[in-house]
Amino acid sequence: MSHPQRAAAFTSDAERTTWHDETLWFVRQKRDKAAYGVPEFQQLRQLASDIKEHTLSRLDEYLEQFERNARANGVQVHWAADADEHNRIVLSIIKAAGASSIVKSKSMLTEECHLNPYLQQHGIAVVDTDLGERIVQLREEAPSHLVLPAIHLKKEDVGETFHQHLGTPKGEKDPQNLTEAARLHLREKFLIGQVAISGVNFAVAETGAVVVCTNEGNADLGVNLAQVHIACMGMEKLIPRTADLGVFTRLLARSATGQPVTTYTSHFSQPAPGRQMHIVIVDNGRTRQLGRPDFRNSLKCIRCGACMNTCPVYRRSGGHSYNFTVPGPIGAILSPNIDLHKHSTLPFASTLCGSCTDVCPVKIDIHNQLYKWRQLIAQSNALPLGKKLGMKLLSWGLARPGLYRLGGKVAREGLRLLPRGLSHAAALNPWAKARELPEPPAQSFREWYQQTVTQ
Template identity: 55%
Template sequence: MSTQHAQEAARFIANKKQEQWHNETLWQVRRKRDRLAMDIPEWEVLREWASGIKMHTLSHLDRYLERFAANAEANGVKVHWAKDGEEHNEIVYGILKERGVKKLVKSKSMLTEECHLNPFLIRKGIDVVESDLGERILQFMDEPPSHIVMPAIHLKREEIGELFEEKLHTEKGNSDPAYLTHAARQHLRNEFLTADAAMTGANFGVADTGDIVVCTNEGNADMGTSFAPLHIVSMGMEKLVPDYQALGVFTRLLARSATGQPVTAYTSHYRKPRKGCEMHLVIVDNGRSRAMEMGDHIRTLKCIRCGACMNTCPVYRRSGGYAYTYFIPGPIGINLGMLRSAETYAGNLSACSLCCSCNNVCPVKIDLADRIYAWRQSLDPIGKADKIKKGISKGMKYLFSHPSLYRTSLKLAPLLRYMPRFLLYNNLNSWGKGRELPVFAKESFTSMWKKGKVNTHKSKRS
């Protein structure tokens, strides 16, 4: 009984060349992140602070939200509150409808993805244009992002070249990234200049000032909000930081962790609407307050969506974003999916080897692997535990608590070498898929020790 993740991953790795490219490319991003992090002697101090600031803010979120909303309103921003995705979408549509908006240009927002905003608005007749290059490519293909920072990381340039031939009438056979990027620049510039409204997400909300901070490399959020007379910000309520001092910690960590850059090309602070224009802010709960009840899992809400945990994850790198059933993949996606619905997304828990690499790169020190381990312990009561593995575990427990039986089976273990393959590598043993059993030694360590065959002298330090 393998999980859906395991089945989808099998499909991904069937293309060995693609798997290797994906694995190596993301590992390069991880290495860039390492170089930039090591360049900052106080890196670990920053991570500790970031974690502390987030835990403080989350555990005082009621006060900070009130302060933030009051400041934003004083700045002339219209603040809306949405309990869930549905209410969020209705609010956004209401604003657009009232102003007769036909075309909405969007910059990347995982929250609107979470709320399924685009299909909702498109059904209502709004022309929704994603403006981040990767997002635009995927919108053309009608596919979701496979990574939260590098949404089109699973695609090859040739595929994008062919797509642009059809959609943007680029030269046939030209798949040069610079050529394609500049073709998209021309195309999207026209969209920016003709949009009736712009929508952005928020990387940070500053409670003290009411600022919305948006970080991009492309400048697409800035282009959108500079022309259309209406700016709507969609913000998950966990995005708050208390003040500028705290913001300084996060702006140092975010881009270094995400892409191995010292900072994003643009770090924009939106405090007031443009002169004669409107700015709306939708603060979204959608399960976040419920997640705060789930004990230590509240730590998952510290996430600043940098994607570092994906880039380092050996399972993500070798299975791709689409192997996960939740729309955010990788270690953080496994956890966020479980917060959303343990019943629905429990399968993703198998996509972790507990190597804990994610714990070590997370800029806000979420103990992602420990969270996954904890979620696994809670699978049985909801009927999501793997029955075969459960059986094996029971057997192991029996074996390990009966020393004589354990010793006998150790003696017999080398016999596995002589067992026919079909008995070892079959559907009952999912650990035997894609793996070879280690060769068992002819004699066990215990037996060697008893016979004095183990030389302890050499290992002693003088």
């Protein structure tokens, strides 16, 4: 299914669509308040962008430096060219540890690599310990947001899910009670987890350490109780120095949830005595994106989700409509790099209003990249047939001034004479379902110009 088809399924529930839209806009407003509270916020954005630009320009050197320092700390470093290799490496570490029970904190990279189903196929039980991730895991759904994976669900949905899987009373929807039930359920999983898998928010080349940011402390519980810690990171997560980290931690939480800082910002640099720490560094299309001059800036992304919270299309179509691990505007840039034909509709899931670019904490020119992807998709003959024919017809009409003038005159008269029931009929004009058509002018701009300027 294309994005428009999936979006149509989400928007068929008007009440949920409205609620989803308003909830994410509330998060966007929290972001604005947090940003305005820091006078130097715009300077921080520019500095973060410059640091990422520098790092990407010397990524090979910083990756080698990071590996050297991590190994010196007693960490085992692995390299994965793609998702399949990443999954095989993780499975081999788990098997070498003789483990069968895994606890995993939120990691969009492992979602990208489809690690959970891979491990389950090999008899490994995987429990996501982030509350939102656990909710969607129990429902056998993918996360719909980078930071708020269950934002598409209401408390009644969560209550029903917990009733089915955790045995809570039917009809329970009190958030406090549901959270307590989840805490009891997950504490048991932490205690029996033999291997802990975490994501990586930032990796510091200078020290070989990885930094994990959470609000629930679930990553810390998993890592400190398990004998083996596997940290999975995309190679773009690197920053050069520990001194650079403060720039990003000041931006990340404010951009994501409107908080001054995440509740837990944990540094993992070496394994505890008698334990193991592994870092798996993953490419999976990142070097290909790095080699695209028009799109390399997308690798600056720190996965805050700010572009999703502000995007009018994402807010109304839901994250699952993108059918990609990273939804929203940034996902619409990253996904064609992985499979252009499969994700050819995503760069068109945007108004190109530029709001995503305005809120991006590392100043990625998201709307410009969406426009450039549209051009590449057209050149690659990957446009849907309807859009392709529509654009050809439109270009043919726009190239004929006489026909264009006639069409405008017919449209103006038609809007004036047609009854509202016909001009606003959903089957004929779906655009007008949620919008009022403008009052047709008495004359076109060209007619006005000739009448008032050229005479």
